[in-house]
Amino acid sequence: MIMKDKILHPLIMVHDVDYVYSNGTIALKQISLNIKKGEFIAIMGQNGAGKTTLIRTFNGLIRPTKGSIFLEGENIDSKTIATISKKVGVIFQNPMHQLFSTTLEDEIKFSLKSLNLNKEEIQIKVDQILEEFDLEKYRKRSPFNLSGGESKKLATASILCRDPDVLVFDEPTLGQDAKEINFFLGLIKSELERGKTIIMVTHNIEFTVEHVPRTILMSGGQIIADGPTQSIFTNEFLISKSSLIMPQIYLFKKELRKIGITIPKEVIRESEIINFLDNYLDNKTTI
Ligand SMILES: Nc1ncnc2c1ncn2[C@@H]1O[C@H](COP(=O)(O)OP(=O)(O)O)[C@@H](O)[C@H]1O
Numbered sequence: 001m002i003m004k005d006k007i008l009h010p011l012i013m014v015h016d017v018d019y020v021y022s023n024g025t026i027a028l029k030q031i032s033l034n035i036k037k038g039e040f041i042a043i044m045g046q047n048g049a050g051k052t053t054l055i056r057t058f059n060g061l062i063r064p065t066k067g068s069i070f071l072e073g074e075n076i077d078s079k080t081i082a083t084i085s086k087k088v089g090v091i092f093q094n095p096m097h098q099l100f101s102t103t104l105e106d107e108i109k110f111s112l113k114s115l116n117l118n119k120e121e122i123q124i125k126v127d128q129i130l131e132e133f134d135l136e137k138y139r140k141r142s143p144f145n146l147s148g149g150e151s152k153k154l155a156t157a158s159i160l161c162r163d164p165d166v167l168v169f170d171e172p173t174l175g176q177d178a179k180e181i182n183f184f185l186g187l188i189k190s191e192l193e194r195g196k197t198i199i200m201v202t203h204n205i206e207f208t209v210e211h212v213p214r215t216i217l218m219s220g221g222q223i224i225a226d227g228p229t230q231s232i233f234t235n236e237f238l239i240s241k242s243s244l245i246m247p248q249i250y251l252f253k254k255e256l257r258k259i260g261i262t263i264p265k266e267v268i269r270e271s272e273i274i275n276f277l278d279n280y281l282d283n284k285t286t287i
């Protein structure tokens with residue numbers, strides 16, 4: 001019976017949620033969505049669409065004005081942020097709001113406090129995570145003396161060390177250089193392999209098209225589309241409605257079509273397109 005229940009319930013279920021800020025701003029309207037274990041989802045939409053507000057409801061930081069959120073089939077309205085945060089870790093856009101200890105090491109230690117580990121276990125975990133994030137060399141440094149990219153890494157490390165089932169990132173690639181984005185990509189790939197569920201709010205359409213299978217598009221506090229990334233970003237109406245720019249790879253395909261080269265719909269990633277064109281040109285020159 002228990003197994004059956006687990007299969008029936010999505011990991012996260014948002015049911016008809018509204019959120020109104022105390023100044024009267026209606027930030028979320030009739031939001032309903034289901035998230036399954038192991039999914040990798042992008043939440044996109046213009047500034048003010050309600051993306052950050054939505055993810056703040058996922059770990060109980062704010063509570064819906066109307067509607068409910070279920071985690072593994074249980075309503076989270078009676079659970080504390082501390083309890084929910086063990087399962088749902090949210091890494092916010094501005095990491096400085098999340099960091100407050102005097103050293104990096106203490107920051108991680110503090111984060112591990114609620115897990116009932118003994119001193120040695122904590123030390124082992126701290127060492128492990130600092131090494132994994134290449135922050136070992138800064139262990140005694142103040143979190144406030146880090147670069148933007150490093151402080152984002154620390155904020156991520158301080159959530160990841162608790163090993164939550166769901167990881168939620170708000171604009172993780174914003175202001176990051178190519179090396180930092182690659183580090184992030186490696187990290188989410190290994191977390192997905194470990195069965196984690198990942199939700200990321202992002203404006204990075206190229207990243208989404210290349211790596212994220214499902215996209216939720218928001219506008220004016222509502223979900224205007226939810227589905228496979230490739231269906232959403234080939235829909236010009238949706239793109240313009242949410243003030244997004246068509247991914248370069250689709251524009252490229254569109255231009256190629258004008259000169260008679262039709263790349264199949266399912267070929268969407270950069271490497272797949274290169275392969276396709278390689279074959280295409282090979283065939284052309286041998287004819
Ligand atoms: N603390 C707040 N108090 C009042 N209004 C807010 C607050 N935070 C966000 N808003 C408003 O709620 C709406 C949604 O904001 P937000 O969720 O931050 O959007 P996004 O992350 O998509 O840019 C916007 O109109 C924004 O101005």
Ligand SMILES: [Mg+2]
Nearest residue numbers: 051052053170
């Ligand atoms: Mg935001």
